[in-house]
Structures are given as C-alpha cells and as structure tokens.
Amino acid sequence: MKKKRNFFAQVLRFIVYAHLFFWTIIATLCLFYNFINPPLTPLMIQRKLVRGYECKPRKYIPLEKIPKSIVRMTIIVEDANYYHHFGFDWDMVKKAWEKNKKSGKIRFGASTISNQVARTIFLTTNRNVLRKYLEVQVTVIMELLMSKDRMLELYLNYVEWGKGIYGIETASYHYYGTSCRNLSKTQAMKLVSILSNPIDYTPQSYYRSTSARARYAMLQRYF
Incomplete structure (x- = not known):
C-alpha cells in the first residue's frame, strides 16, 4: 500500500510540475507577445510539415490601421460577444451543445476569437481532447495577461486565410492585389466570410460553402 501511495504521489507531483511548467x-x-510579434507559429509549422x-x-498590419468595418x-461572424466575455461564450457553448445533440454529431463549435488565438499562436488545429484541454488553459492565461485589442490584432494577423x-x-x-485598407465592402465581406473554411474556399468560391454563404448574408444585413 505504501509503494502504491508513493507511486500515485509521484504521478500527481509530475502532473502538477508539468502544468506549472506549461503555464510558465x-x-x-x-x-513577450504584448510587445513583439511572433516570427512563426505552431500552425505554420504544422501546415508546412x-x-x-x-x-x-507575410504582411503585418497594426489593429489601428485595419478598417474598423x-x-x-x-x-460579428466569429465572436459577437468578444469584448464582453472572459475567453468563453457560454451561451454559444450551450447553443452548440444543443445543435450537436440534435444532429447526433459534433458539427457545431463554440470557439471564441480568444480560443482561436490560443490554438493559432500557441498550439495546433489538431482536434483532440488534449489540445482542447490545453487551449482552455492558454485562453485563461491570455485573458489575464493580454488586452482584448492585442489578442484581436494577433488574430487578424495570424489566422489562417488560405493555403499558406x-x-x-x-x-x-x-486575393485582391491590394491592402485591406483599399478593399470594397463586397470584397471585405467575402474575405471575412471564408474564415469558416479558408482552406477549401476563396473569396471567389465562397458561395459554394453553406456556412460562408450564411455569413455573407449576415454581413449584408449589417453593412
């Protein structure tokens, strides 16, 4: 019994130290990323390998230079309550849970912009329980140490918008041969709409995606 207790104590100690190391x-x-821009991300490496x-x-653009529109x-399309939650939108989680339960499959997600920054900048896009577990921890740490504006700037500069x-x-x-500051309203809406699946669709083929079409229609109502 004593050996078994020692074994479990060692395992517990390892888990605690591993978490502390990861959090640090x-x-x-x-x-660092509050002041410098990541030169590379795990997602970029994953996509390459x-x-x-x-x-x-890559062309980096500060948040204040990106058109407010x-x-x-x-x-609006990614995380409507972004500035009003602490990394997790529980209403969105509840709705996704109900939709997935109704469909019998995991088809709907509830990732906030904060969650997406966590996996884009620090993790990968692999869909497994471990990554989701780590993503939750990274999200909490980011929300504590980074401003909403800084996280949004990182998102808009590092999120995947196509192959490479x-x-x-x-x-x-x-896609358009010009800065985002010069895009027309229609061009911008198409570009934002494909964020739901930027690998398979482009601003020119967005209409083939059900989710991208829905997003585009939503943006038309607002803009």
Missing part, C-alpha cells in the same frame, strides 16, 4: 512558458510568451503549404510572404465584420496564407493583409494582397 505560455505566460512568458504572452508577456503535414500538408506542404509554403508560407506566403473589417474589424466589426470579423467580430496568414492574416488579413496577406490575404488581401493575395
């Missing part, structure tokens, strides 16, 4: 690493990176997507030359569009395309400015130049 993430907290340190969050503090697993799918062979070459990272297109594009920022609003993104928040990361960020609104890079996507804008890739």
